[in-house]
Amino acid sequence: MKVICKRCLLSEISDEDTKKTIEELIQTMPEDKKADATLYRSRLDICKSCDYLNGGMCTRCGCYVELRALQKVRKCPHETPKW
Numbered sequence: 001m002k003v004i005c006k007r008c009l010l011s012e013i014s015d016e017d018t019k020k021t022i023e024e025l026i027q028t029m030p031e032d033k034k035a036d037a038t039l040y041r042s043r044l045d046i047c048k049s050c051d052y053l054n055g056g057m058c059t060r061c062g063c064y065v066e067l068r069a070l071q072k073v074r075k076c077p078h079e080t081p082k083w
């Protein structure tokens with residue numbers, strides 16, 4: 001797995017590198033930590049209609065939503081949590 005350089009600026013990282021890293025983190029997440037597929041899909045559907053979503057990132061908390069929504073214990077950081 002390629003790790004994003006902690007000392008790199010976003011301008012030094014390609015979108016493809018970031019996407020690949022997120023996909024690898026999703027694929028390697030332990031099954032017992034994951035929300036089930038239905039819950040995951042419903043969370044992402046909600047994020048898709050949220051004004052805080054920007055380029056795959058929740059600008060409320062700075063997480064990539066596909067990674068945050070996949071984690072069973074995570075909650076939406078919206079001032080009025082949406083999931």
Ligand code: SF4
Nearest residue numbers: 047050053058076078
């Ligand atoms: S505030 Fe909640 S619903 Fe909105 S993008 Fe962030 S995680 Fe998704």
